[in-house]
Amino acid sequence: MLSNPLIRMIAQRLALGIVLLFAISLVIFIGTEMLPGDVAQSILGQSATEQSLANLREELGLNQPAYVRYLDWVGGILQGDLGTSLTNKQDIGSMIGTRLGNTFFLASVAAVMSVPLAVLLGMIAVHYKDGFIDKAISMSTLGAISLPEFFIGYLLIYFVAVQLGWFPSNALVHSGMSLMEKLYAVALPATTLTLVVLAHMMRMTRAAILNVMSSAYVETAELKGLSSFKIIFHHAFPNAIAPIITVVMLNLGYLVVGVVVVEVIFVYPGMGQLMVDHVIKRDMPVVQACGLIFAATYILLNMTADILAIIANPRLRHPK
Amino acid sequence: MADNNLLLDVRDLKIGATIQVPGEKPYDIEIVHGVSFTLEKGKVLGLIGESGAGKSTIGLSSMAYGRGSVEITGGEVWLDGEQILGHSHDQIRKVRGRKVAYVSQSAAASFNPAHRLGDQVIEAAMEHGLSSRSEAKAFADHLFAKLGLPDPDNFGRRYPHQVSGGQLQRAMTAMALCSKPDLIVFDEPTTALDVTTQIDVLAAIKDAIHDTGTAALYITHDLAVVAQISDDIMVLRNGEMVEYGSVDQIINNPQEDYTKSLVSVRSILKEEGGELDAEPVLNCRNITASYSNSIRVLHDVSMHLHKGQTLAIVGESGSGKSTMARVITGLLPQETGDIYFKGQQLPRELKQRSKEELRSLQMIYQMADTAMNPRQTIGQIIGRPIEFYFGVTGREKRKQVIELLKKIELDENFYDRYPAELSGGQKQRVCIARALAAKPDLIICDEVTSALDPLVADGILKLLLKLQKETGVAYLFITHDIATVRAISDSIAVMYMGKLVRFGPKSQVLEPPFDDYTDLLLSSVPEMELGWLENVLKHRKMESAGH
Incomplete structure (x- = not known):
């Protein structure tokens, strides 16, 4: 089985991803160890005495050496146990569960909107290269990426939610809502995220396709009398896909990990908010769990990008 | 209509x-x-x-x-x-x-x-x-x-x-x-x-x-x-x-x-050299080489070349002819076998070779374009080996460069020009001058005329022969073009799939009886006569029917 180069390369990537994840768990743990502040202090606040602080530390297991706590933590995770929150004694797994679902939901909606749109706009830009439409697409997407996301968010809230009243300004979702209701609720944050990630993906699509447009096989296609869109879509795009995938995955990573601001603006109950809240409370197990999940998402997406780029190469898919 | x-x-x-x-x-x-x-x-x-x-x-x-x-x-x-x-x-x-x-x-x-x-x-x-x-x-x-x-x-x-x-x-x-x-x-x-x-x-x-x-x-x-x-x-x-x-x-x-x-192109013909020194300039004994330890690209190849003579290595893509050049230059150390250069054993790896060994073994490449720094003038390009190997600088260096320019039939004005301003043939001439500047005993010419038009290529070959007569340099000429081989070589090595098929003086290699591969190779070269293609194919059919 491993003699197939494709499978071997994918297996390599997977193994590398797992190693990387362990390395990151260590970095996260050390990083949170180094943070200033003390959870016992922040729980007890002003009423803390020397004795009560010591008792609480004992109770929370903070007195054990760092490596023991690290091994406990990693061991727990391997068994599916993310630990309990120090501040409210809840199980972190169930605390994160719904939040993570919400974050993934918002990211997916934004991805479904932005990825096809970016690729399509990129192809249109190639077709009208250096013309008015190309420049208009470039200018508008660049404009969108240049505005800070909170500004786009507030613009949308002001015009679309307040003036026009089409969509709600806060994106509160809960488990009782139907899919359509949820989609309606996240319309504005998803649009904000789309505007933020669109330009990057669109410009890479344009550049990658233009790069192969000067190749001999595109000339062959042109001399067959094919239509311009068929040349771009059928002949250029499949050969430009590897760099496009990479950029798409980077942006999908951002959609999951970098949405804190958008979540706050639209009061969306996602992971970003959860993490920020618990950083303030010095609740390290929660912060660590969030960090690890974010890291895993990033690694998974980039690994997917690698694997897809490998699969997209016909030389590897169909060895001699 | x-x-x-x-x-x-x-x-x-x-x-x-x-x-x-x-x-x-x-x-x-x-x-x-x-x-x-x-x-x-x-x-x-x-x-x-x-x-x-x-x-x-x-x-x-x-x-x-x-x-x-x-x-x-x-x-x-x-x-x-x-x-x-x-x-x-x-x-x-x-x-x-x-x-x-x-x-x-x-x-x-x-x-x-x-x-x-x-x-x-x-x-x-x-x-x-x-x-x-x-x-x-x-x-x-x-x-x-x-x-x-x-x-x-x-x-x-x-x-x-x-x-x-x-x-x-x-x-x-x-x-x-x-x-x-x-x-x-x-x-x-x-x-x-x-x-x-x-x-x-x-x-x-x-x-x-x-x-x-x-x-x-x-x-x-x-x-x-x-x-x-x-x-x-x-x-x-x-x-x-x-x-x-x-x-x-x-x-x-x-x-x-x-x-x-x-x-009438390819009117040049070098007479096969007669008297040989006892000791060859280059003597490769039983060379075996591989890329990345797995694919063997040269199998037990031996060949030698005398002073003032041209050895042409001919073969198709994948025959190992360029690999042979890489082994001789030390870029790809051989696995087994020895190379003797002017009677001395040549270290396998480039790094172990002395400056003197490097100087006396120069190369000219197929793509003159990519073999020159586009930001240096012709004077700098040709002057570099003069300074590097002989420590000559200033006015004396300039004088020597201009002498070399005359040798390659370009005038003094080229001294301050850049490669981009030159035609393909002129660029290749500059590369020849750069190789000559080191006063080498052997120049490896790797498909030096393949990228040139026939008439320009002819000019380059004539120049190489003239320079050989003047300086007594030996050429190892790597090519896939039989016409070029006929024109300039003294001896020929025919390679196929990493093996030496035939080696000897030109008159022997190009005369029957042929081995199968040399026969196929020689009979495949298009000749300027009507009906040549039909004749060859008919001939081959009859032969294969006869077998």
């Missing part, structure tokens, strides 16, 4: 291009200056000329296509009674791939790596609604069989990277034929192929266009090739017609001086 047989009528065609030098204002030049010709249905017209003659540009104009900034600026192109230059984009799309098809020099680059060959071959026929998918596929399979491709019914399921260069070139011919066009433009379809492959592809193309009754424009720089396949020939130079006539007239009775020089 009065003449019903007339397919293509090109009148006073003018083609221009925009030149954009970075940092300068773009300017227009004319590259084809009013060329006219006609082509009847089912006939083949050969367009022949050196690079820059405008032959590809003229060929593509029959599809109303200009590469890059190339634009058709004047004249008329009548295809089957339609003036296609006035066509809109949509109209011209209906001509391309349907009435005219194109076969390029590099099929390897012209097939889309992402799609199966079969889908690409039938694509034009599908796009223009000429036949159903199953009909087109059946016809494609038929063409694959006709063109001698292996396993024709399944050939279309393969991807471009899964088949060889010769097979791709045939597949591209099938792709052109598949929509049953009236005209096919063949743009140097066999130039990138090995000589033994070229002959088969040439025969396949000739049969296929003959059987389908397709007319063709056959573009090449090789007069011997075009003589095998054309009815008429047009000789082009610098965007102008030089001579236009039947094959017989052009080959056997050329009128213009330029055509005569093309027909």
Whole structure:
């Protein structure tokens, strides 16, 4: 089985991803160890005495050496146990569960909107290269990426939610809502995220396709009398896909990990908010769990990008 | 149209291009200056000329296509009674791939790596609604069989990277034929192929266009090739017609001086060197070498070369001839075997070699362009080895560089010029001067004339021979071109699949009795006579029937 180069390369990537994840768990743990502040202090606040602080530390297991706590933590995770929150004694797994679902939901909606749109706009830009439409697409997407996301968010809230009243300004979702209701609720944050990630993906699509447009096989296609869109879509795009995938995955990573601001603006109950809240409370197990999940998402997406780029190469898919 | 047989009528065609030098204002030049010709249905017209003659540009104009900034600026192109230059984009799309098809020099680059060959071959026929998918596929399979491709019914399921260069070139011919066009433009379809492959592809193309009754424009720089396949020939130079006539007239009775020089090219012949020193300059004993420890590319190769002589290593791509050069230069240390240079054993690795050893072994490369730093002047380029090996600087260095420039027949003015301002032949001359500046005992010439036009290549070969006579330098000449080998070598090494097939003085190697491979190689070199292709193929058939 491993003699197939494709499978071997994918297996390599997977193994590398797992190693990387362990390395990151260590970095996260050390990083949170180094943070200033003390959870016992922040729980007890002003009423803390020397004795009560010591008792609480004992109770929370903070007195054990760092490596023991690290091994406990990693061991727990391997068994599916993310630990309990120090501040409210809840199980972190169930605390994160719904939040993570919400974050993934918002990211997916934004991805479904932005990825096809970016690729399509990129192809249109190639077709009208250096013309008015190309420049208009470039200018508008660049404009969108240049505005800070909170500004786009507030613009949308002001015009679309307040003036026009089409969509709600806060994106509160809960488990009782139907899919359509949820989609309606996240319309504005998803649009904000789309505007933020669109330009990057669109410009890479344009550049990658233009790069192969000067190749001999595109000339062959042109001399067959094919239509311009068929040349771009059928002949250029499949050969430009590897760099496009990479950029798409980077942006999908951002959609999951970098949405804190958008979540706050639209009061969306996602992971970003959860993490920020618990950083303030010095609740390290929660912060660590969030960090690890974010890291895993990033690694998974980039690994997917690698694997897809490998699969997209016909030389590897169909060895001699 | 009065003449019903007339397919293509090109009148006073003018083609221009925009030149954009970075940092300068773009300017227009004319590259084809009013060329006219006609082509009847089912006939083949050969367009022949050196690079820059405008032959590809003229060929593509029959599809109303200009590469890059190339634009058709004047004249008329009548295809089957339609003036296609006035066509809109949509109209011209209906001509391309349907009435005219194109076969390029590099099929390897012209097939889309992402799609199966079969889908690409039938694509034009599908796009223009000429036949159903199953009909087109059946016809494609038929063409694959006709063109001698292996396993024709399944050939279309393969991807471009899964088949060889010769097979791709045939597949591209099938792709052109598949929509049953009236005209096919063949743009140097066999130039990138090995000589033994070229002959088969040439025969396949000739049969296929003959059987389908397709007319063709056959573009090449090789007069011997075009003589095998054309009815008429047009000789082009610098965007102008030089001579236009039947094959017989052009080959056997050329009128213009330029055509005569093309027909008689390769007039050089070096007399095989006689007296030999007892000790060879270069002596390679039982060399074995591999890339990355797995694929063995040289098997037990031995050869030697004497002072003032030329050893030509000849072989096709993959024969190991360039690997041999890499071993000798130390870039790829051999696994086993020894190299003796001027009687001393040469260290295997480049790093272990002394400055003196490096100096006396120089190289000249195929692509003079990439072998020079574009930001250095010719003076700096040639002066560098003088300073590096002999410590000569200042006015004395300049004097020596100018002497070298004289030796390579360039004048003093070149001293301050940059490589980009030079022609291909001049650049290669500069590379020769740079090699000579080190006063080497051996120069390895790796396909130094392959990228040059025949007449320019001739000039380079003459120069190399002259310099050899003056300095007594030995050449190790790596080439795939038998004509070059005949012209300049004293001894020859024929290589095939990493093995030395034949080695000896020129007179022995090129005289029968031949081994099978040398016979195949020598008989595959196109000769400038009508009917050569048929004769060779007939001869081979008889031989294989006799076995």
